[in-house]
Amino acid sequence: MAKTKEATVEERLRALYDLQLIDSRIDEIRNVRGELPLEVSDLEDEVAGLKTRLEKLEDSLSSVDADITSKKNLIEEAKALIKKYSEQQKNVRNNREFNSLTKEVEFQELEIELAEKHIREFKAQIDQKKDVIAKTKEHNKQRETHLKHKKSELDAILKETEKEEKALIEKADDYKKKIEARLVKAYNRIRVNVKNGLAVVPIERGASGGSYFTIPPQVQMEIAARKKIITDEHSGRILVDAALADEQKIKMEKLFSKLS
Structure with missing residues (x-):
């Protein structure tokens, strides 16, 4: 039996950021309902x-x-x-x-x-x-x-919004299956503990999204290399480079437009 190919770090980072974009969209829908x-x-x-x-x-x-x-x-x-x-x-x-x-x-x-x-x-x-x-x-x-x-x-x-939310929840479940259990668990834990439920954020102007703490250039280079999963030492969020984030946003926006 052929061995299942293990996902690369970059593939896991993309899947994690896609999951974050989906969950953020679900959060937006629920925020519209509000109280x-x-x-x-x-x-x-x-x-x-x-x-x-x-x-x-x-x-x-x-x-x-x-x-x-x-x-x-x-x-x-x-x-x-x-x-x-x-x-x-x-x-x-x-x-x-x-x-x-x-x-x-x-x-x-x-x-x-x-x-x-x-x-x-x-x-x-x-x-x-x-x-x-x-x-x-x-x-x-x-x-x-x-x-x-x-x-x-x-x-x-x-x-x-009900139809879109249901479809998004199903998509989120699909993406979780692509990511190893320990990463999903870590992602969920971070989401609960950080502002706005943002567990995966891109680097913006040398700092993690939503943070004022500058990330050292060496760490930024490691993040851009997409060879290992790196978290922000201040907020605990998982970090991705801006280019990867932009690519995944374009991809997910197309998905959201089909679901809405």
Whole structure:
């Protein structure tokens, strides 16, 4: 079986820089979405919370209505008892029975007064709850409108970029297969730890891209020779020469234009 030819350092550098260009493009697409997915998620949670609150308010309103009905029934029962005791007073045989029935009537009258007081309080609660419900409904309506707008905005961006992002992720996976695992691991580690996710950068004006630290001429010559993978001693980024970077940018721009 023929032995697979091992990639040269230059081929690995080109593959690494291509991977960086692809990942940077994916980062750009995701930056366009920005905080929108999080905003939509937060709004969905807020709307769901408002709906739950409305349900609880409506339930409590029904509960107060039931309490009013109960008190009204109690009043009717008390009135019936007063009528009954008043009728019985007409047929009493002594003062003790009359006084006992009078106390029963007075007790039922107090029950009616207390029930009427509770009904007034319950009605005040209903007015207050209805006011809160109206305000909550209005707030919920506003948040639903805002959510609809944000969802539409996010959907438009997703529709525009989802296909390209998916294709780019697949391309990134393809490029990772061309690079040995330890280099991919190092690349991913650097990407996480540096600004803008730039793990592979070209030399610009004698310094690594995005850095103000000058690279010694001897090191620049070694980088241009493409014989070994060299990292910036200050940022840890993998360095490539400007000519290689320009060649790969032209190549990848053609790829991006096909995918977009």
